Amino acid sequence: MENNSSIKDKIENALNSLDKLDRATPHPFFYTRLMARVHNRYQNKWEKYSAFITRPLVAFSGIFLIVFMNLFAAYLNLKTSANSEPAEAAITDEYTQVATNFYDLENIKP
Amino acid sequence: MTEWELIEQLKLKDNEAFKIVVDTWQDMVYNTVIGIVQNTEDAEDISQEVFVQVYESIKKFKGDSKFSTWIYRIAVSKALDHLRKKKRKKRFAFIQSLFGENEELIHDPPDFFHPGVSLENKENAVVLFKAISTLPQKQNTAFILNKVEGLTYQQISEVMELSEGAVDSLLQRAKNNLRKNLGNYYLNHK
Numbered sequence: 001m002e003n004n005s006s007i008k009d010k011i012e013n014a015l016n017s018l019d020k021l022d023r024a025t026p027h028p029f030f031y032t033r034l035m036a037r038v039h040n041r042y043q044n045k046w047e048k049y050s051a052f053i054t055r056p057l058v059a060f061s062g063i064f065l066i067v068f069m070n071l072f073a074a075y076l077n078l079k080t081s082a083n084s085e086p087a088e089a090a091i092t093d094e095y096t097q098v099a100t101n102f103y104d105l106e107n108i109k110p
Numbered sequence: 111m112t113e114w115e116l117i118e119q120l121k122l123k124d125n126e127a128f129k130i131v132v133d134t135w136q137d138m139v140y141n142t143v144i145g146i147v148q149n150t151e152d153a154e155d156i157s158q159e160v161f162v163q164v165y166e167s168i169k170k171f172k173g174d175s176k177f178s179t180w181i182y183r184i185a186v187s188k189a190l191d192h193l194r195k196k197k198r199k200k201r202f203a204f205i206q207s208l209f210g211e212n213e214e215l216i217h218d219p220p221d222f223f224h225p226g227v228s229l230e231n232k233e234n235a236v237v238l239f240k241a242i243s244t245l246p247q248k249q250n251t252a253f254i255l256n257k258v259e260g261l262t263y264q265q266i267s268e269v270m271e272l273s274e275g276a277v278d279s280l281l282q283r284a285k286n287n288l289r290k291n292l293g294n295y296y297l298n299h300k
Binding site for chain 2: 007010011013014015016017018019020021022023024025026027030031033034037038041
């Protein structure tokens with residue numbers, strides 16, 4: 001019985017132990033440390049970005065992508081030029097028939 | 111400078127305004143965070159993160175609540191995030207130790223001495239903080255805001271975005287759980 005009441009007292013004492021609590025304060029120069037953190041954070045952003053870009057996997061993937069896009073563009077170009085050959089040829093033929101070139105001028109038959 | 115002028119200056123990324131904000135609310139933030147995370151180094155770190163977020167997301171502050179309430183919310187959510195991460199790490203370490211990958215033993219957190227507790231209450235406060243750390247997050251937050259920061263039920267309801275009735279019930283449940291936990295503790299540590 002006595003034991004129970006002593007435990008109850010202890011519980012109440014513990015619960016009341018925060019009643020006259022003072023506010024905890026950070027260490028001095030909190031603002032200075034905070035600003036250093038902010039500066040680091042912005043610097044680190046660029047550092048992280050450049051580190052990411054220069055990672056071999058990223059760099060080689062980038063180069064591969066550029067080469068692939070170039071090859072693909074060249075392939076598309078070849079394909080279109082192959083498709084448009086008859087029309088071009090027709091135009092060339094038409095112009096060749098009409099145009100006079102130096103060869104023709106020099107070889108005028110009497 | 112009024113609070114609104116200060117906020118407007120902060121939105122323009124004025125360093126002087128930011129310094130005033132930090133000087134005015136640093137104790138409030140630190141005291142709230144230390145109550146929740148119960149570690150001085152972590153509390154300093156998280157308090158800095160709180161102000162970085164205040165600086166970065168001040169444009170999102172529309173003035174629907176008091177500025178201090180908005181800062182309280184950031185502080186509480188950062189502190190709770192920290193606790194969640196810590197719990198996850200602990201669980202992961204436990205699983206690793208089961209598979210024998212991690213030889214480290216999982217220790218109980220060291221006793222926490224709140225710097226604002228008077229000398230005669232120090233021992234009792236250590237036991238109480240241990241019991242507080244076992245409370246569910248909402249009860250923990252409400253209890254800390256009430257007992258450590260001294261906020262009224264209305265202020266707590268604004269910070270936690272709950273009704274005053276809900277805060278009252280949270281605090282009642284927190285006290286009941288604490289009584290139970292403390293009772294078990296004192297029975298085992300006679």
